Amino acid sequence: MIKESLPDRLLKSLFYLTIGLFSVYCLLPFWSVVASSFASEASILKNGYTFWPKDFSLDAYKMIFSDNTIYRAYGVTTFVTVAGTVISMILTSALAYALSVKSVKYRNHIAFYVYFTMLFHGGLVATYLLISKYLDMKDTIWVLIIPSLLSAWNMFLLRNFFASIDDSIAESAKIDGANDVYILFRIILPISLPALATIGLFYALSYWNKWFDAVLYINDKDLYPLQYLIQRIMNNLDYINQISADVSIPNFIPPAMTVRLATTVVTIGPIVLLYPFLQKYFVKGLMVGAVKG
Template identity: 40%
Template sequence: MQLLQRRTAGEAIFDFMNNVFMLIICFVTLYPVWYVLVNSFNEGADAMRGGIYWWPRVFSLGSYQAVFANNGIMTAMGVTIAKTLIGTIVHVFFTAMIAYAYSRRELIGRKLYMLIGTITLFFGGGLIPTYLLIRDLGLLDSFWVYIIPAMFSFFDLIIFMAFFRELPDALEEAAKIDGANDFGIFCRIVLPVSMPVVATIALFHGVYQWNDYFTGMIYINNTDLQPIQTYLYRVVAQSSSNQMMAAAPGIVAQSVTSQSIKLATMVVTTLPIVLVYPFLQKYFVKGLMIGSIKG
């Protein structure tokens, strides 16, 4: 009984310390986001004095009015939404289709294909050869530069394969008896029962598409085709915030600064993907567990 009591007390101390440690980690992770949010809702000139940590001292929507008064950010938002939706759908379907073929034991040369794909996980062609390839394909200053090069990922293929291999063979056998071909089996049977892994890969790639600024910075010169993250890069690293201040209405321009516009732009570019994540979280957690338990 005494050993049991000591063990129970030890467990209680461990749980307490573990909770304290996790709370500290959560605070360190979330507070920078809260700091940006609070300062973005504070009047820009007042925020320059500092001392704002938890709540806005002088509440103002001037920074957001200046951001949305700029037509460039709305155009960039539209490009980002389009490339995220189209790119995610194309990526998930194309990668899943190839992964389904790789998961079939009767595929000729499957081991060779896996070897070649595994090499690409560790070695890449480099920026200059990639740029030359994109140029020769005619994708410079094209919306499809966001879609076509990102259609396939061997890492995502491995996750798909782990799920497809766990599907019972009886599903395919029954479909083949009914006269379905491989493509029909994939579209009508395999994909519908693979929603956990589909949602996981969609979240992975959707976040990538939304956060990708490098593609727009390297391959796009037309400002009408630049995504929101590239626009944010221009605001933070260049003088676009000063241009937004100059273009803002007179009353708004008096209450904002370049720093407050930068913070408001960060919130605007981050908020949509943060709001989407909770709806896919249950599929995301389940999808990450694929292949971790063997019966």
């Protein structure tokens, strides 16, 4: 074991200190949002945002969780995120692998067709007519999943990663009698975990934050996703603020600011907890020794 010199240890300590301070700097605003969400509206208006609630209150969370609607919205968003991410990863991986294999005929033409969709699309009106009238997916949970199943950008990112894998890995498997499906799921995907984790996180964030599709296609309250429900709550609060400004109500302060902070915590909390589980896959060197000697 090589012993580090004093300058090396000092430099490493400086790096750790810098990264630690930067991490604290990034976490402080988030902690301020969480702490302020547990403060009363009057305290926020008087003292502003703080790192510790001076007047502890759960009024904002009571308003958000006042009925079972928020729990149904959580269930809808969770299902859309999980199912959409899994199906999207399967389709994206299959297409990316097919376009990365040099022996596939017309792969460049297919890649150009996919790339073309990144530059031009039919627009909102054509998309709305296609989904609501011709596909008849309005007021179904699948309208939040199927139109977003494949992202051309994510597909190209994954294709470039697959193309960087040594061809001899797949060739050696084919010599042993493996087909392309076996090679993809048993060889290529296991050594592509860093790329899969990254693309999967992109898809999960996209599905978790989906709300505009609900505005267009969802009228059933039982199918409201979380983000859209939160938006409706905020719109209702704005209306209450307007009423309270026109009609003076003694000792009544609508919890507008604290509800905004509480909704931030409610919506981003679960997806933030996903990062520690994916972080272990953001490593390199998984292909070392994968080529048969």
